[in-house]
Amino acid sequence: MQANSAIAGLRALLAEKFPAAPPRKSGDALPTGLADFDEKHGGLQRGVVTELHGSTGHGALFTAAMMEHAALAQHYLALVDAGRTFDPGSHAPHTLARLLWVQCTTAAHALKSADLLLRDGNLPLILLDLQSLPLRALGRIPANTWHRFQHVAAETTCAFVVLTPQPIVEAARTRIHAENRWNLGSLTLRRKELLGGFALQASARGALNEQRIA
Amino acid sequence: MFAVLILPSFRLSAALRWRAELWDAPVALVEKAGAKDIVVACTPAASAAGVRSGQPTPQALARCAELLILPPTPAQERALDAALLEVAFSFSPEVEQTAPGICTVDLRRAGIRDYDAWAKTAADRAHQCAKNVQLGVAENPDLAFLAARNARQILVVKSARDFLTSLAVQELDPPPQLLGILHDWGIHTLGQLTALPRGELADRLGPDSARLWERAAGRTERLLRLSRVPETFAESAEFEYEVESTEPLLFLLRRFLDSLTARLAGLHRVTERMTLELALEGSQRYERDFQVPSPTADPSVLFRILETHLETLRLEQHPVGLRLVLASALPSHDQFQLFENTLRDPNRFGETLARISALVGGGSVGVPVLEDTHRPDRWRLAEPRFHESTKTTAPALPMDGIPLRRFRPGFSANVQIVDHVPAFIVSEKALGAVIKAGGPFRLDGGWWDARDTWTTEEWDVELADGSLWRISRTDTAWQLEGSYDESALPAAKSNIVPFRAV
Numbered sequence: 210m211q212a213n214s215a216i217a218g219l220r221a222l223l224a225e226k227f228p229a230a231p232p233r234k235s236g237d238a239l240p241t242g243l244a245d246f247d248e249k250h251g252g253l254q255r256g257v258v259t260e261l262h263g264s265t266g267h268g269a270l271f272t273a274a275m276m277e278h279a280a281l282a283q284h285y286l287a288l289v290d291a292g293r294t295f296d297p298g299s300h301a302p303h304t305l306a307r308l309l310w311v312q313c314t315t316a317a318h319a320l321k322s323a324d325l326l327l328r329d330g331n332l333p334l335i336l337l338d339l340q341s342l343p344l345r346a347l348g349r350i351p352a353n354t355w356h357r358f359q360h361v362a363a364e365t366t367c368a369f370v371v372l373t374p375q376p377i378v379e380a381a382r383t384r385i386h387a388e389n390r391w392n393l394g395s396l397t398l399r400r401k402e403l404l405g406g407f408a409l410q411a412s413a414r415g416a417l418n419e420q421r422i423a
Numbered sequence: 424m425f426a427v428l429i430l431p432s433f434r435l436s437a438a439l440r441w442r443a444e445l446w447d448a449p450v451a452l453v454e455k456a457g458a459k460d461i462v463v464a465c466t467p468a469a470s471a472a473g474v475r476s477g478q479p480t481p482q483a484l485a486r487c488a489e490l491l492i493l494p495p496t497p498a499q500e501r502a503l504d505a506a507l508l509e510v511a512f513s514f515s516p517e518v519e520q521t522a523p524g525i526c527t528v529d530l531r532r533a534g535i536r537d538y539d540a541w542a543k544t545a546a547d548r549a550h551q552c553a554k555n556v557q558l559g560v561a562e563n564p565d566l567a568f569l570a571a572r573n574a575r576q577i578l579v580v581k582s583a584r585d586f587l588t589s590l591a592v593q594e595l596d597p598p599p600q601l602l603g604i605l606h607d608w609g610i611h612t613l614g615q616l617t618a619l620p621r622g623e624l625a626d627r628l629g630p631d632s633a634r635l636w637e638r639a640a641g642r643t644e645r646l647l648r649l650s651r652v653p654e655t656f657a658e659s660a661e662f663e664y665e666v667e668s669t670e671p672l673l674f675l676l677r678r679f680l681d682s683l684t685a686r687l688a689g690l691h692r693v694t695e696r697m698t699l700e701l702a703l704e705g706s707q708r709y710e711r712d713f714q715v716p717s718p719t720a721d722p723s724v725l726f727r728i729l730e731t732h733l734e735t736l737r738l739e740q741h742p743v744g745l746r747l748v749l750a751s752a753l754p755s756h757d758q759f760q761l762f763e764n765t766l767r768d769p770n771r772f773g774e775t776l777a778r779i780s781a782l783v784g785g786g787s788v789g790v791p792v793l794e795d796t797h798r799p800d801r802w803r804l805a806e807p808r809f810h811e812s813t814k815t816t817a818p819a820l821p822m823d824g825i826p827l828r829r830f831r832p833g834f835s836a837n838v839q840i841v842d843h844v845p846a847f848i849v850s851e852k853a854l855g856a857v858i859k860a861g862g863p864f865r866l867d868g869g870w871w872d873a874r875d876t877w878t879t880e881e882w883d884v885e886l887a888d889g890s891l892w893r894i895s896r897t898d899t900a901w902q903l904e905g906s907y908d909e910s911a912l913p914a915a916k917s918n919i920v921p922f923r924a925v
Contacts, residue, residue, distance in 0.1 A: 266908025269826040293831050295791075298793065299822065299826035300826060308790060329775035330767070391908055393883060395891075396883055399822075403824065
């Protein structure tokens with residue numbers, strides 16, 4: 210399994226370096242570094258909108274996992290932080306060095322920034338964190354926004370993940386649900402230990418993605 | 424062999440550089456001389472109508488009623504002179520800036536065998552700078568100068584004697600008194616002059632005549648006063664009117680970039696930084712530097728950077744002048760690690776960042792860098808340098824727990840303390856009994872500076888609903904600093920999108 214993961218990583222790297230290469234086969238994904246998730250699903254699907262919904266802790270821990278893996282795989286990622294709640298002090302400096310942090314105060318700015326980064330296509334992973342926004346603000350985002358994101362993402366090799374408190378991204382091709390419970394003792398655990406037990410359940414939408422995830 | 428590049432009507436060429444259509448119209452460049460305005464140069468159409476250099480403006484207008492009067496443009500003259508010098512440097516590293524609009528190039532070590540073919544190629548390159556550049560090639564600098572001055576576009580002198588024989592003596596700009604004497608003697612061409620014995624001529628007319636004879640014979644030798652390769656490349660334009668929209672600026676910037684990058688390409692250099700300067704009404708100036716993420720000589724890439732900036736630029740005064748300066752560098756060739764990912768198109772990424780900065784504010788985008796302090800929430804945003812080979816050198820420090828989501832600003836809270844431990848919290852975000860609390864984590868610093876002394880006491884608390892928070896106390900005020908995990912919010916049915924797993 211480790212060899213498969215290494216080959217998948219190598220494919221991802223080659224695709225990054227040589228974008229003009231023949232089109233990717235189904236199953237091409239960006240590893241997350243979360244062993245269980247990568248084993249089951251291969252990682253985050255590129256060229257599609259993925260939604261991760263759960264409590265705010267899930268979003269923060271998922272972001273930390275992505276940053277850790279980006280430092281390991283030596284790629285970059287962007288975090289579009291809609292509520293300006295990202296705390297650099299909670300992350301190691303070597304992971305911060307690979308993060309582009311975009312602080313936004315409104316959903317409109319966050320969506321526009323994510324759209325620009327997605328169209329740019331330079332970064333392999335873009336996280337749009339909407340978990341800190343009030344549900345009322347999220348409810349005002351038109352549904353066609355997500356379809357437009359899906360359309361743009363399909364033209365890129367980026368993995369695009371929207372972090373939400375509840376399922377709101379209608380066009381999401383993959384939806385990840387997290388239901389971990391933590392207590393005060395969890396705050397003293399090593400993060401590696403926490404990530405080891407970080408359970409994510411993904412479900413796919415549409416025949417194409419069903420094949421990919423399978 | 425030496426080559427000389429000459430730009431005839433240099434000052435007029437500079438004034439009409441970005442308005443080439445005016446070459447076919449009657450135009451005169453007028454300069455103040457004492458109390459009068461005097462014509463210093465004019466286009467062929469103006470000459471045909473009787474306008475001449477040295478005429479006062481009213482007289483010139485009397486000869487040609489449609490005459491367009493232009494003032495000198497010193498900034499454009501400097502830019503054109505620099506452009507000509509850069510073209511000269513693309514032929515040889517040994518170049519003399521002889522006079523405004525005149526460059527002399529030493530070709531002796533350039534290894535050229537066919538000077539006719541070379542001259543055609545060189546002239547094509549020089550015409551990118553200005554259409555009316557004349558090129559002369561000859562065995563010494565003075566002869567090359569005469570060749571350039573008498574060239575239609577290109578003149579390669581193979582036999583100095585044949586070339587000089589028929590030239591008028593005035594071509595050498597002799598002193599007027601000497602010229603008068605020579606004319607009285609019936610000497611009108613350089614061939615007639617060199618037919619006279621040099622020594623006897625010098626005995627009768629003095630050392631000036633000996634130097635004139637040497638030049639007429641094409642035998643003068645002199646050392647060039649070598650110039651240095653310019654590190655910056657600039658173009659500028661001055662407007663006769665105030666510019667009220669970005670279109671004219673963008674139009675000119677595109678032409679500037681086409682010209683500048685062609686000159687850079689000739690020197691095998693690329694642009695690493697650009698400076699845009701706008702002269703505004705009322706002697707105000709606007710200046711902005713642009714670092715090019717991946718140094719390039721592609722004008723389209725550079726233009727997009729400027730266009731993105733101008734789209735969002737708001738000025739209180741209208742621009743009346745424009746200057747663009749490119750700082751050049753040698754192209755870099757980075758050897759990246761085998762498994763290292765860098766950006767595919769760093770310049771496009773830079774452009775995207777500029778757009779996002781314009782949207783959310785310049786201080787809201789970047790790479791977070793922690794400051795060297797224990798004070799909570801202290802960091803700065805650094806400019807992303809993702810296009811550079813960045814082997815991470817920071818140690819991989821192990822981190823604990825769930826990352827905090829920090830509220831900026833924090834929410835004020837009322838905290839009930841029982842036995843020195845928080846027992847109940849009331850705030851806008853969190854409400855409930857504390858079932859477990861970790862702390863206190865006391866932090867302080869800045870005690871050495873009375874103005875910057877700080878102290879705080881932090882607690883991590885778990886509420887009855889399972890949510891985890893960080894609270895802090897400064898003096899007597901409590902604040903909700905952030906959350907580790909807020910309970911999943913109750914589902915608002917209207918917001919939930921049905922999703923069918925297949």
